[in-house]
Amino acid sequence: xxxxxxxxxxxxxxxxxxxxxxxxxxxxxxxxxxxxxxxxxxxxxxxxxxxxxxxxxxxxxxxxxxxxxxxxxxxxxxxxxxxxxxxxxxxxxxxxxxxxxxxxxxxxxxxxxxxxxxxxxxxxxxx
Amino acid sequence: xxxxxxxxxxxxxxxxxxxxxxxxxxxxxxxxxxxxxxxxxxxxxxxxxxxxxxxxxxxxxxxxxxxxxxxxxxxxxxxxxxxxxxxxxxxxxxxxxxxxxxxxxxxxxxxxxxxxxxxxxxxxxxx
DNA sequence: AATGGATATGTACGACCATGCATATCGGTT
DNA sequence: AACCGATATGCATGGTCGTACATATCCATT
Numbered sequence: 001x002x003x004x005x006x007x008x009x010x011x012x013x014x015x016x017x018x019x020x021x022x023x024x025x026x027x028x029x030x031x032x033x034x035x036x037x038x039x040x041x042x043x044x045x046x047x048x049x050x051x052x053x054x055x056x057x058x059x060x061x062x063x064x065x066x067x068x069x070x071x072x073x074x075x076x077x078x079x080x081x082x083x084x085x086x087x088x089x090x091x092x093x094x095x096x097x098x099x100x101x102x103x104x105x106x107x108x109x110x111x112x113x114x115x116x117x118x119x120x121x122x123x124x125x126x127x
Numbered sequence: 128x129x130x131x132x133x134x135x136x137x138x139x140x141x142x143x144x145x146x147x148x149x150x151x152x153x154x155x156x157x158x159x160x161x162x163x164x165x166x167x168x169x170x171x172x173x174x175x176x177x178x179x180x181x182x183x184x185x186x187x188x189x190x191x192x193x194x195x196x197x198x199x200x201x202x203x204x205x206x207x208x209x210x211x212x213x214x215x216x217x218x219x220x221x222x223x224x225x226x227x228x229x230x231x232x233x234x235x236x237x238x239x240x241x242x243x244x245x246x247x248x249x250x251x252x253x254x
Numbered sequence: 255a256a257t258g259g260a261t262a263t264g265t266a267c268g269a270c271c272a273t274g275c276a277t278a279t280c281g282g283t284t
Numbered sequence: 285a286a287c288c289g290a291t292a293t294g295c296a297t298g299g300t301c302g303t304a305c306a307t308a309t310c311c312a313t314t
Contacts, residue, residue, distance in 0.1 A: 171290095181293085188292095202290090203290065204289090204290080205290090207290075209289070210290075
């Protein structure tokens with residue numbers, strides 16, 4: 001089981017927290033929100049992302065509890081069985097995070113080139 | 128077991144990778160290198176950081192394998208039992224990472240203020 | 255009231271990982 | 285040669301986390 005291996009690159013994991021730990025909100029939850037907005041249902045959103053409904057549902061719930069606000073408005077029953085859409089707050093968080101994320105990643109690329117790429121490229125040759 | 132809970136703040140985890148996964152190098156390994164430089168031994172470095180020697184030793188080894196270069200020079204035996212010091216590459220990585228890390232974190236703070244703090248502060252009031 | 259598709263939630267199992275325990279090895283000094 | 289403190293490693297274990305399985309609930313439409 002060999003892994004893909006290329007040049008050394010910088011990676012990043014961003015999240016929001018009120019106690020220093022991860023789990024409150026991050027890229028995973030962000031993709032989930034985006035998928036819910038597109039699909040209109042937690043189940044289809046989860047399927048599209050290749051996760052189980054159980055996890056997606058739990059993620060939403062834990063995030064809402066942690067933030068103290070609702071991210072989605074859910075309905076059950078009816079001809080379609082039910083549906084889920086983002087609240088206004090959910091949409092704002094989705095968009096704010098997207099901009100935030102892109103800004104930080106750009107900064108990361110720049111800082112990497114500035115402070116580490118030289119050392120690591122040189123390293124590639126010498127090894 | 129209640130957790131400390133304050134305002135929502137941005138968190139970050141930085142790492143180096145050649146295959147998208149974490150584990151090659153990050154803040155944990157960086158602190159370990161710094162501690163080794165200060166203490167002159169893996170054992171004392173680990174103790175100072177509150178980890179076991181077993182883990183510290185394994186971390187160094189895995190990182191060296193992943194980067195394909197040696198980070199430390201180790202000696203065994205003698206009156207002191209042995210010692211470990213950083214290689215030139217180890218020192219450069221230590222310093223480069225420190226500068227890289229600080230630059231990215233500053234960028235993160237700025238981006239957070241710009242794109243998310245307004246939304247989240249407003250959220251604090253309303254909840 | 256019967257249906258169907260989605261939400262809601264507990265439970266269990268397996269993979270992964272951090273940590274600790276035990277033990278072997280090394281080698282300059284005494 | 286004995287000693288001592290650090291390096292070197294395997295192995296067992298305990299907890300976390302993702303994922304799967306099983307059910308229960310809901311309700312507009314028919």
